[in-house]
Amino acid sequence: MSSRALRPESTEVPRLPERRPARRVAQAARAATPVVVVKQAPPFRMASRETHPERTIVNAGGVEIGAGGLVVMAGPCSVESRQQIRETARRVKAAGADMLRGGAYKPRTSPYDFQGLGQKALEWLAEASRESGLPVVTEVLSPEDVDLVSEHADLLQVGARNMQNYALLRRLATATKPVLLKRGPSATIQEWLLAAEYLLSGGNRQVVLCERGIRTFETATRNTLDLAGVALVKQLTHLPVIVDPSHATGKRGLVAPASRAAVAIGADGLLIEVHPCPGRALSDGEQSLDPVEFAELMGTLRARETAAGAQIAAGMGSASTSVVTRSRMSHNGRQ
Numbered sequence: 001m002s003s004r005a006l007r008p009e010s011t012e013v014p015r016l017p018e019r020r021p022a023r024r025v026a027q028a029a030r031a032a033t034p035v036v037v038v039k040q041a042p043p044f045r046m047a048s049r050e051t052h053p054e055r056t057i058v059n060a061g062g063v064e065i066g067a068g069g070l071v072v073m074a075g076p077c078s079v080e081s082r083q084q085i086r087e088t089a090r091r092v093k094a095a096g097a098d099m100l101r102g103g104a105y106k107p108r109t110s111p112y113d114f115q116g117l118g119q120k121a122l123e124w125l126a127e128a129s130r131e132s133g134l135p136v137v138t139e140v141l142s143p144e145d146v147d148l149v150s151e152h153a154d155l156l157q158v159g160a161r162n163m164q165n166y167a168l169l170r171r172l173a174t175a176t177k178p179v180l181l182k183r184g185p186s187a188t189i190q191e192w193l194l195a196a197e198y199l200l201s202g203g204n205r206q207v208v209l210c211e212r213g214i215r216t217f218e219t220a221t222r223n224t225l226d227l228a229g230v231a232l233v234k235q236l237t238h239l240p241v242i243v244d245p246s247h248a249t250g251k252r253g254l255v256a257p258a259s260r261a262a263v264a265i266g267a268d269g270l271l272i273e274v275h276p277c278p279g280r281a282l283s284d285g286e287q288s289l290d291p292v293e294f295a296e297l298m299g300t301l302r303a304r305e306t307a308a309g310a311q312i313a314a315g316m317g318s319a320s321t322s323v324v325t326r327s328r329m330s331h332n333g334r335q
């Protein structure tokens with residue numbers, strides 16, 4: 001979001017706490033010779049900003065994520081029919097979304113719940129993408145599906161439940177498409193970044209991180225949105241970080257405020273569930289916006305972005321102006 005560009009970024013990269021600092025101090029105290037302190041790379045060395053200070057920009061079907069503008073990905077939890085995904089694509093595009101989301105392979109807690117329509121849904125997604133001009137993000141559940149999903153999608157989502165599925169991560173490391181890596185519901189930030197490390201070290205440098213809420217003692221919301229974690233990960237890594245306010249809150253009425261909070265804290269984008277008729281959705285209807293609610297939210301988000309861009313253009317942040325302008329131009333270029 002362009003408002004971030006008003007504040008110069010700190011060059012100091014914070015560190016996660018060491019596991020055994022006390023032991024190291026004791027060893028140093030016992031040593032007879034002077035201690036030479038060697039600064040070690042963090043365990044997530046390729047994801048770290050210490051080793052890679054420039055920010056990574058991920059290109060998903062022509063949309064640049066992490067370039068300074070807010071990238072909004074919107075669509076249903078599940079692709080349910082050809083008509084449903086085409087209508088959703090048309091309406092989220094009209095509201096100003098940058099990408100289309102929709103699940104073809106659904107990771108469901110219960111085996112009796114709707115599991116997704118698989119290849120048929122991928123084909124409908126690709127058709128909706130061609131019609132609307134919106135690139136597609138969709139989940140890939142298993143290594144065997146990576147080739148097929150890559151043929152139809154522009155960004156491959158690793159769902160929260162699969163964040164530590166190492167066979168899947170290793171396969172995606174050699175995929176030709178960028179990866180959206182969701183944070184596991186109980187994953188620490190270090191575990192999340194080490195999961196990203198599997199992709200980076202295996203050869204796929206195009207990785208976007210997605211905070212989608214973590215499991216805490218609180219049950220009033222579906223998950224707990226770790227906003228401070230978003231800010232911290234932006235400091236620790238060079239990778240773009242987006243927020244999914246739908247799964248993070250589980251409640252339609254919280255999606256707009258959580259989206260605005262995510263933007264305020266520095267998220268590079270949002271992943272929002274939108275359904276033409278949330279009451280009839282086959283999955284996650286209670287946290288899905290209808291197209292009118294989504295358009296209202298987009299109005300507030302884009303208005304803030306434009307206002308911040310105008311401030312920059314008025315001379316309050318020349319170094320970042322080109323980034324904001326470039327990102328908006330690439331958005332406009334897809335109309």
Ligand code: PEP
Nearest residue numbers: 077159160161182212247
């Ligand atoms: C989804 O995006 O529909 C989804 C299943 O998300 P998560 O993996 O975050 O639960």
Ligand code: MN
Nearest residue numbers: 077273283284
């Ligand atoms: Mn969902």
